[in-house]
Amino acid sequence: MGDDKEEGARLADRSRLAVHLAKDTGISEAQARDLIGMLGTDRNSLLREARLIYDQRLR
Incomplete structure (x- = not known):
């Protein structure tokens, strides 16, 4: 039962x-969840990649 609470x-x-992450960078929450799934929870890595996604969307 403890495992369920931790999960x-x-x-x-x-x-x-x-x-x-979505609020700070302008990407969608779905994109943010995808990044977290791929990269984990390292905030610096997530911010870097989220900003790249946002910048590509502007082009």
Whole structure:
């Protein structure tokens, strides 16, 4: 049962991170969730890649 709580907390943390990443960079929450799935939760890496996605969208 403890594993279920840990998994739920991890998912909630990733969800909050996706919301903040989208808000901070201008990408969609779906794109943010995809990045988190690919890169993990390292904020610097996520910000770098999110900014690249946003910049490509502007071109």
